[in-house]
Amino acid sequence: MNCKEFRKSLPLYLDGEINPNKKKKLDIHLDSCAECSLFYQKISGSLFQLHSKKDIDEQAFYYTRLKQRMLNKVQQESFIHSALFKKSLQLSTYFASIVIAVFIGILIGSGSDKLQYSDINYDSKDYLKSYMEYQYLNDFELENKENILLTDTIE
Amino acid sequence: MDDKILIDKIAQKDEKAFQLFVEKYQSLVLNVCNNILNNYDDAMDVSQEVFIKIYNTIDQFRGDAKVKTWLYRISVNNSLNYLRSRKKQKWFTNLDVLFSDDKDSIEPVDSELKPGENIEQEENKKALYYALRKLPEKQNIAISLHNFEDLAYNEISEIMNITVSEVGVLINRGKKKLHKLILKYYENN
Numbered sequence: 001m002n003c004k005e006f007r008k009s010l011p012l013y014l015d016g017e018i019n020p021n022k023k024k025k026l027d028i029h030l031d032s033c034a035e036c037s038l039f040y041q042k043i044s045g046s047l048f049q050l051h052s053k054k055d056i057d058e059q060a061f062y063y064t065r066l067k068q069r070m071l072n073k074v075q076q077e078s079f080i081h082s083a084l085f086k087k088s089l090q091l092s093t094y095f096a097s098i099v100i101a102v103f104i105g106i107l108i109g110s111g112s113d114k115l116q117y118s119d120i121n122y123d124s125k126d127y128l129k130s131y132m133e134y135q136y137l138n139d140f141e142l143e144n145k146e147n148i149l150l151t152d153t154i155e
Numbered sequence: 156m157d158d159k160i161l162i163d164k165i166a167q168k169d170e171k172a173f174q175l176f177v178e179k180y181q182s183l184v185l186n187v188c189n190n191i192l193n194n195y196d197d198a199m200d201v202s203q204e205v206f207i208k209i210y211n212t213i214d215q216f217r218g219d220a221k222v223k224t225w226l227y228r229i230s231v232n233n234s235l236n237y238l239r240s241r242k243k244q245k246w247f248t249n250l251d252v253l254f255s256d257d258k259d260s261i262e263p264v265d266s267e268l269k270p271g272e273n274i275e276q277e278e279n280k281k282a283l284y285y286a287l288r289k290l291p292e293k294q295n296i297a298i299s300l301h302n303f304e305d306l307a308y309n310e311i312s313e314i315m316n317i318t319v320s321e322v323g324v325l326i327n328r329g330k331k332k333l334h335k336l337i338l339k340y341y342e343n344n
Contacts, residue, residue, distance in 0.1 A: 007338070014334040039341060045279035046286070046337045050302050055182075056189055056198070062181045063174050066203050073207065 001029045006036050014043065158222045165213045177206055183223070184230050190303040191234040191296070193284045201237050205230050220313065227304075227314045231296055282344075286336035294329030297322055 006029045012018040013026050030037055161179075164172030184205050189198035208229060216225060287295050296315065300306045301322075306314070308322045315322065 007342075010338060011331070011334045015331050042279070042282070042341050043334075043337050045275065046282040046340075047334070049276075049279050049283045050298070050333075056185050056195070058182050059185065059199075062185075063177050066177060066206055069203050070207055070210070 001025045003029075003033060003036055006030070006033070007039070010040070010043070014047070159218070162213060162216060162218075162222070165210065173210055176209075180222075180226055181206075184226060187227060187230040187300075187304060188234045190299045191231065192237065193287075197237065198234075201233050202230070205233050208233070224310070224313045227300070227306075227310075228316075231300075231314060235292060235296070282337050282340045285340050286333050289336050290329055290332055294325050294332065297325040298329045298333070301326055 006026060009018065009022060009026055013023065018026070030040055161172050161176050165176060181202070185198055185202040188201045188205070189195060192198050192201065205226075209226075216222075220228075287298065290298070293315070297311055300311045300314065301308070308319045308326075311322045312319045317325075
């Protein structure tokens with residue numbers, strides 16, 4: 001038997017499921033080959049660890065540490081709750097500000113139901129009064145009227 | 156004090172009863188976690204989480220199973236959850252390493268050389284834990300409970316909620332696989 005054959009048959013050898021004839025051959029090879037013997041020793045060493053019970057002794061202050069951890073957890077949870085509350089309060093404030101800003105914007109944009117510049121009757125005696133009531137200053141509209149006035153002057 | 160009385164008192168949030176319970180079972184829980192996780196610090200963390208869970212959910216203990224069986228079950232489940240979450244973390248860490256410039260970073264090894272233990276023994280343990288971690292979860296748990304905790308097949312079946320014959324199959328198959336994995340470890344190292 002060579003080393004390659006030995007390693008191939010080793011799992012069955014370790015499982016104890018090898019026939020006696022082959023086991024004898026493996027044993028002979030194990031005695032004669034130093035490299036395979038070392039390899040087998042390593043594997044046996046690891047398998048031995050499986051049967052060696054490893055116990056951790058009782059830990060001093062285990063309960064004290066556990067209580068501290070429980071306390072920290074409660075504090076952490078309350079902190080998370082308060083942080084979440086703060087965050088949600090902050091978000092709702094932002095949202096409310098945006099809604100108010102949009103509402104004000106719409107109000108400004110839509111103007112007023114009161115008299116518009118274009119609605120002013122220039123023949124009326126209350127022209128100035130009407131102009132005073134003018135609520136919304138439309139630059140384009142104003143510019144148009146100014147142009148008309150300028151044209152009138154040239155004529 | 157009897158376990159039943161202790162549990163009833165803990166359910167009423169009796170601190171003294173909880174302290175007695177922890178002192179009685181800390182060693183069991185810590186060892187189960189350590190045998191599955193093979194890391195003392197992680198085992199300490201997970202074992203404490205186990206007791207916190209017990210304290211918070213003690214009213215769910217119906218008393219059908221033995222307290223020990225219940226403790227083993229919670230310890231095993233918590234340790235497995237911890238291992239799963241660490242696997243996920245490792246996956247993301249590997250992604251980070253893959254996309255970062257630092258390609259030479261080495262994966263940290265859990266087991267450190269402790270004073271009094273020789274290098275050979277440490278290498279043997281390393282190979283064993285490498286193989287145990289490569290095993291399917293159920294086979295790993297069955298072998299760990301049987302070999303490290305000295306539990307009988309019927310006790311393992313109660314903890315894992317499977318039949319005794321299934322435990323036998325798991326341990327048998329697991330050991331065969333374990334032999335191959337240890338062999339593979341030494342062939343590659």
